Amino acid sequence: MxxxxxxxxxxxxxxxxxxxxxxxxxxxxxxxxxxxxxxxxxxxxxxxxxYASCAALKDVGYTTSGSYVIDPDGPDFGAEPFSVYCDFPRGTTVISHDSESRTSVSPRCNPAGCYKRNRVLWPATGADGSCDGPV
Known part of the structure; x- marks a missing residue:
């Protein structure tokens, strides 16, 4: 500021x-x-x-792709803001994390939603055509 x-x-x-x-x-x-x-x-x-998302950044006129900090749940709730890569021309938000490989989970009968895994997030340096989502 x-x-x-x-x-x-x-x-x-x-x-x-x-x-x-x-x-x-x-x-x-x-x-x-x-x-x-x-x-x-x-x-x-x-x-x-x-801002809450790459889409919100785009809505107010951002057009330069790059690393941005977003806060999807807002400043007063839940998770802390985190970095993503906003690819504005392609309309994608790219998030990398340390858990991109397959994970084997032992077959147990547990209540739904009990599996948790901590991940470390960081902005990707560019978009990959294999897993695009809307901005």
């Missing part, structure tokens, strides 16, 4: 906040904050969050 970094502000100057590539300001964030007479800032603190 940037706001004329390193600059000192005086009343009534304003600071216009801009998020880094791939992030957006929250709905409660004040994009423009003014230096007030009591040496405090007007409005709410600026906070940047990740």
């Amino acid at each position: 940037t706001c004329n970094s390193g600059q000192e502000f005086r009343y009534p100057e304003a600071c216009n906040f801009v998020c880094n590539r791939g992030y957006k300001l929250t709905h409660t964030t004040s994009r423009v904050r003014h230096c007030q007479t009591d040496a405090t800032w007007s409005g709410n603190d600026a906070e940047c969050i990740a």
